[in-house]
Amino acid sequence: MAERTHRTLQALALALTLATAGCSDGAKPTNSPEVTAPNETVPATTKPAAGSSVATGQVASGPAPTEMCGGDDSLAVAAYDLAIGAFKWAACGSGDVRRGMLEASDEAVYLEVFVPDGGAQELVAYDAATGEELPNGGPAESRPTLPINTGATPRVLVDGIRIEGGQDDPTSAIDATTGDVLWTKPGSPAYDDVWAVGDGAVYVINHQAASPGFSGPIVAYELTTGEVRWTIEADTTDVQPWHVAGGVLLAIWTNLAVISTGDGSTIWRTQYPSVEFPRMTGVRANSDTVFVAFSSVASGGD
Numbered sequence: 001m002a003e004r005t006h007r008t009l010q011a012l013a014l015a016l017t018l019a020t021a022g023c024s025d026g027a028k029p030t031n032s033p034e035v036t037a038p039n040e041t042v043p044a045t046t047k048p049a050a051g052s053s054v055a056t057g058q059v060a061s062g063p064a065p066t067e068m069c070g071g072d073d074s075l076a077v078a079a080y081d082l083a084i085g086a087f088k089w090a091a092c093g094s095g096d097v098r099r100g101m102l103e104a105s106d107e108a109v110y111l112e113v114f115v116p117d118g119g120a121q122e123l124v125a126y127d128a129a130t131g132e133e134l135p136n137g138g139p140a141e142s143r144p145t146l147p148i149n150t151g152a153t154p155r156v157l158v159d160g161i162r163i164e165g166g167q168d169d170p171t172s173a174i175d176a177t178t179g180d181v182l183w184t185k186p187g188s189p190a191y192d193d194v195w196a197v198g199d200g201a202v203y204v205i206n207h208q209a210a211s212p213g214f215s216g217p218i219v220a221y222e223l224t225t226g227e228v229r230w231t232i233e234a235d236t237t238d239v240q241p242w243h244v245a246g247g248v249l250l251a252i253w254t255n256l257a258v259i260s261t262g263d264g265s266t267i268w269r270t271q272y273p274s275v276e277f278p279r280m281t282g283v284r285a286n287s288d289t290v291f292v293a294f295s296s297v298a299s300g301g302d
Helices: none
Strands: 073-081 087-094 098-104 108-114 121-127 156-158 161-166 169-175 181-185 196-198 201-205 218-222 228-232 239-245 248-253 256-260 266-269 279-285 289-295
Touching: 073 098, 073 108, 073 121, 156 196, 169 201, 181 218, 196 248, 201 239, 218 248, 239 279, 248 279, 256 289
Parallel strands: 098 279, 196 239
Antiparallel strands: 073 087, 073 289, 098 108, 098 289, 108 121, 156 161, 161 169, 169 181, 196 201, 201 218, 218 228, 239 248, 248 256, 256 266, 279 289
16 A cells, blocks of 8 residues: 655745744744754753643644645654754645654655555655655665564663563663663553653653643653653643654654753644544654654554
8 A cells, every 4th residue: 555645735834933933934043942963962951840841842833733634635744843843744645544653864754554454564755855755665775674563562772771661560770781670660651662762861651640630740760870860740641752862852642742851841842632533653853853653543452
């Protein structure tokens, strides 16, 4: 089942900026926070102020996911400026299918498409700058290999430390050489196979520490010690920790938030209404763009 690019909406992107910035030409506002360059380790600095929440970040303007495609087409992937959240483009596909995010490079973004009735996964690639679908699964040098989903819970290994746990379990750090448990802390990933780890920390949702009006804070634990780097309030029906890239935590669910791994401040976020479909299923970033994959059908178990 071949996906096809329906529209890129690039002309619209020229007029889209942060709603709070009051900027009309897509230029970065002078007061816009800086984003760390890719692969740069961000040290733990100051903790967020008491009561800090994912909801306090700048809000990116642009069309809602329900407005990005027309007719019977379904939203496949949307792209946003990494630094300020300006909407760049959306690519749409035919029919209702389930998609997942695989990888993103400066050349291409890769999605897996699940064929109905248990068919094999298909790899679909889009041009990272324009959203045009690329032939033959995109550039060979950065093309991931299918199948990706094996059904097994992945083991996350970083700097000799193995992270273990799951969506219904606490999180532990294990010395990969000795097998010693370094620490165990409350908090879980969004799913068993979705771990947000990077910049010297692991990022989880602690449902046990939920405040009134929230379903649990996002907590950043230092990989080596388990000490809390920062904690921010979050509603997990809004965003959950998903992926780390370029000094930021990418959190998705019904919305997208870009959060500093260093101090937990929300750099920018979307403010979409909650809808069942299209639903966010994965997120990745390259040096200047955030890509979010969408599905128009439920995943197994939903």
